[in-house]
Amino acid sequence: xxxxxxxxxxxxxxxxxxxxxxxxxxxxxxxxxxxxxxxxxxxxxxxxxxxxxxxxxxxxxxxxxxxxxxxxxxxxxxxxxxxxxxxxxxxxxxxxxxxxxxxxxxxxxxxxxxxxxxxxxxxxxxxxxxxxxxxxxxxxxxxxxxxxxxxxxxxxxxxxxxxxxxxxxxxxxxxxxxxxxxxxxxxxxxxxxxxxxxxxxxxxxxxxxxxxxxxxxxxxxxxxxxxxxxxxxxxxxxxxxxxxxxx
Ligand SMILES: [Zn+2]
Ligand SMILES: [Zn+2]
Numbered sequence: 001x002x003x004x005x006x007x008x009x010x011x012x013x014x015x016x017x018x019x020x021x022x023x024x025x026x027x028x029x030x031x032x033x034x035x036x037x038x039x040x041x042x043x044x045x046x047x048x049x050x051x052x053x054x055x056x057x058x059x060x061x062x063x064x065x066x067x068x069x070x071x072x073x074x075x076x077x078x079x080x081x082x083x084x085x086x087x088x089x090x091x092x093x094x095x096x097x098x099x100x101x102x103x104x105x106x107x108x109x110x111x112x113x114x115x116x117x118x119x120x121x122x123x124x125x126x127x128x129x130x131x132x133x134x135x136x137x138x139x140x141x142x143x144x145x146x147x148x149x150x151x152x153x154x155x156x157x158x159x160x161x162x163x164x165x166x167x168x169x170x171x172x173x174x175x176x177x178x179x180x181x182x183x184x185x186x187x188x189x190x191x192x193x194x195x196x197x198x199x200x201x202x203x204x205x206x207x208x209x210x211x212x213x214x215x216x217x218x219x220x221x222x223x224x225x226x227x228x229x230x231x232x233x234x235x236x237x238x239x240x241x242x243x244x245x246x247x
Pocket of ligand 2: 229
């Protein structure tokens, strides 16, 4: 595979239009590709335009994925508070870092960074939901306030992004079999699943120093229940697996 093949997708997609994916018939175009060295490995970042909203979704690609089968794939939903600020109210940052590291360790792979803060309700609404939780809402109520529900459009965008990258089949990095079903429904061949398991290390200090309460929710250092904003809980090798949620 040519080193510059990903970059060629911008020209390929310039006039791309298709019937779209999913109920919302979302269609995406590759509009930019750049090198992205990171502390977790060397990647290229691929920017997508879509015909449904102004959100700028990106794929973080390791190695040559085009035309490949069984490509290690992680879908990550944007979380400003977790990913960037290191919030302990959720485990998004740990999951993102683990995803990037795992993908970097594979011959090739991709992290789809989906701009759906708070499961698509947006940053302001997510912070309002946090506020309700601060005022005493229980975790279930907070989950509802956070918009924890199926959003097929997200999987549809992800499915088209994978198609745009000419990925033939994916091994999906998730502990939630439902995600596999949703991608399959949108025409992505899921040839396998990579359990979302991390060995104990400096990056999961959060998990190792927390304990699960009787409802199985992780509690953060400030005593607040830990919300599963990524839709699947992470598993720690050799640690209490109670945090594994079926959501
Ligand atoms: Zn399209
Ligand atoms: Zn989060």
